[in-house]
Amino acid sequence: MQKRSDESRDEALVAYLDGELDSAERxxxxxxxxxxxxxxxxxxxxxxxxxxxxxxxxxxxxEPVPQRLIDAARGIATPFSASAGASAAQNAEPDARILPFRxxxxxxxxxxxxxxxRWPIAVPAAAALAGMLVGGGVGYxxxxxxxxxxxxRQQAIxxxxxxxxxxxxxxxxxxxxxxxxxxxxxxxxxxxxxxxxQKISQVVPQEVRLPDLKPWGLNFRGARLIALEGxxxxxxxxxxxxxxxxxxxxxxxxxxxxxxxxxxxxRQDLNLLYWRHxxxxxxxxxxxxxxxxxxxxxxxxxxxxxx
Amino acid sequence: xxxxxxxxxxPVRAPERGGTVSERFSNQLIALLPRLRRFARGLTGSMxxxxxxxxxxxxxxxxxxxxxxxxxxxxxxxxxIAQTIWIDQIRARDVRREDGDIAEERLGSDEPxxxxxxxxxxxxVRHAVDRLPPDQRMTLMLVTVExxxxxxxxxxxxxxxxxxxxxxxxxxxxxxxxxxxGAGIRRSRNDAEAQ
Numbered sequence: 001m002q003k004r005s006d007e008s009r010d011e012a013l014v015a016y017l018d019g020e021l022d023s024a025e026r027x028x029x030x031x032x033x034x035x036x037x038x039x040x041x042x043x044x045x046x047x048x049x050x051x052x053x054x055x056x057x058x059x060x061x062x063e064p065v066p067q068r069l070i071d072a073a074r075g076i077a078t079p080f081s082a083s084a085g086a087s088a089a090q091n092a093e094p095d096a097r098i099l100p101f102r103x104x105x106x107x108x109x110x111x112x113x114x115x116x117x118r119w120p121i122a123v124p125a126a127a128a129l130a131g132m133l134v135g136g137g138v139g140y141x142x143x144x145x146x147x148x149x150x151x152x153r154q155q156a157i158x159x160x161x162x163x164x165x166x167x168x169x170x171x172x173x174x175x176x177x178x179x180x181x182x183x184x185x186x187x188x189x190x191x192x193x194x195x196x197x198q199k200i201s202q203v204v205p206q207e208v209r210l211p212d213l214k215p216w217g218l219n220f221r222g223a224r225l226i227a228l229e230g231x232x233x234x235x236x237x238x239x240x241x242x243x244x245x246x247x248x249x250x251x252x253x254x255x256x257x258x259x260x261x262x263x264x265x266x267r268q269d270l271n272l273l274y275w276r277h278x279x280x281x282x283x284x285x286x287x288x289x290x291x292x293x294x295x296x297x298x299x300x301x302x303x304x305x306x307x
Numbered sequence: 308x309x310x311x312x313x314x315x316x317x318p319v320r321a322p323e324r325g326g327t328v329s330e331r332f333s334n335q336l337i338a339l340l341p342r343l344r345r346f347a348r349g350l351t352g353s354m355x356x357x358x359x360x361x362x363x364x365x366x367x368x369x370x371x372x373x374x375x376x377x378x379x380x381x382x383x384x385x386x387x388i389a390q391t392i393w394i395d396q397i398r399a400r401d402v403r404r405e406d407g408d409i410a411e412e413r414l415g416s417d418e419p420x421x422x423x424x425x426x427x428x429x430x431x432v433r434h435a436v437d438r439l440p441p442d443q444r445m446t447l448m449l450v451t452v453e454x455x456x457x458x459x460x461x462x463x464x465x466x467x468x469x470x471x472x473x474x475x476x477x478x479x480x481x482x483x484x485x486x487x488x489g490a491g492i493r494r495s496r497n498d499a500e501a502q
Binding site for chain 2: 175
């Protein structure tokens with residue numbers, strides 16, 4: 001093969017890697033690579049750098065989209081931000097409360113009803129003090145919490161980690177709801193909802209089961225694959241005509257974090273109920289009234305053995 | 308019922324042109340936001356600047372919604388808007404981020420020595436991309452990261468396909484050199500620490 005200049009060589013190899021050559025050109029490159037060890041080394045290096053570049057920017061896709069950008073996309077005028085994290089700091093919600101799940105007795109299924117008075121939603125104030133304070137002064141993008149001792153630092157780290165995954169859960173929900181369509185669903189629930197679950201389960205590390213929430217008037221619409229705690233997770237989407245409940249997302253993903261009792265949190269106008277159990281993290285997200293959210297969480301936990 | 312129908316709101320007003328933004332158009336835009344942010348991050352080198360760029364691109368897109376041709380790629384159209392704004396910005400600021408400019412500042416700064424290895428590698432790659440000339444950086448983001456074809460990238464950048472090919476090859480080669488150099492510096496540092 002004719003000797004190529006370095007630039008011409010790289011152009012040909014990169015175009016080959018990018019699938020931009022026709023079949024005759026591809027054969028020519030393949031013959032060249034087969035005969036020239038230098039070309040083989042070069043294409044391997046170029047291929048590796050391409051993978052690195054893609055990976056280096058992929059984490060942006062998993063970050064929550066700032067509300068100001070969603071507003072901008074909807075034509076709502078918002079000021080520009082001078083520094084990163086300003087919007088996230090505004091979103092921080094210094095409120096989280098740990099809630100005890102209702103204990104099942106004799107394997108009986110938790111009653112399903114929309115009657116709020118049946119649910120133990122009187123959240124004890126002491127629980128807020130005893131529990132993890134989510135969003136307490138540590139923004140999602142912000143750095144450390146300034147704790148002086150190691151215990152304080154550890155708490156700051158845990159708090160920041162909690163903020164990150166809850167911010168992501170809330171942002172994923174907002175992104176989905178803002179579109180108002182099924183366009184973002186990776187696996188729409190067409191016909192057999194379990195088919196959608198099978199597809200999602202092939203991607204996430206653990207099998208995902210689908211809670212039946214029809215008694216709450218919630219219909220499964222489909223699933224998205226998202227990142228939770230840096231690992232693939234399933235976001236199950238339910239909708240209902242009941243405006244007191246509204247669209248609801250249940251996120252189920254693997255977790256290496258310690259067990260966490262059901263905890264209530266807020267992000268702007270969203271309510272979140274989250275917990276970790278036996279290597280899985282669960283987050284219910286919606287504008288749903290907390291009473292309904294609590295009842296639904298009980299039901300989910302009962303069906304999935306998630307408590 | 309479609310997801311969030313009650314919450315998606317009515318058509319909203321775009322202040323720039325005084326018209327009504329179609330909900331469908333806004334939804335397309337919102338769905339594209341994560342990729343727009345990634346693209347903008349690659350161009351600007353910082354997340355704060357990237358978000359400002361995305362916001363400006365959204366506003367311009369809404370003002371020019373009527374110019375978008377149905378049946379063409381919406382993402383390419385938005386990338387073109389974003390890159391046009393970005394080029395205007397760097398011209399206005401007279402910023403010359405030619406090879407080495409910012410790299411030297413960063414290499415000379417007190418970067419933490421003990422970082423998680425994987426994190427360091429990705430940071431190095433991002434810094435290496437930041438140090439590329441703007442036209443190469445943009446081409447790399449469009450093709451290698453966003454997956455546009457050469458023809459599509461050429462349309463976004465308003466240059467011939469051959470220019471895309473050569474920019475891309477130069478970008479990939481330069482990147483390769485920078486990453487090798489970074490690995491060399493790291494090895495030297497580790498060796499020095501070990502002694």
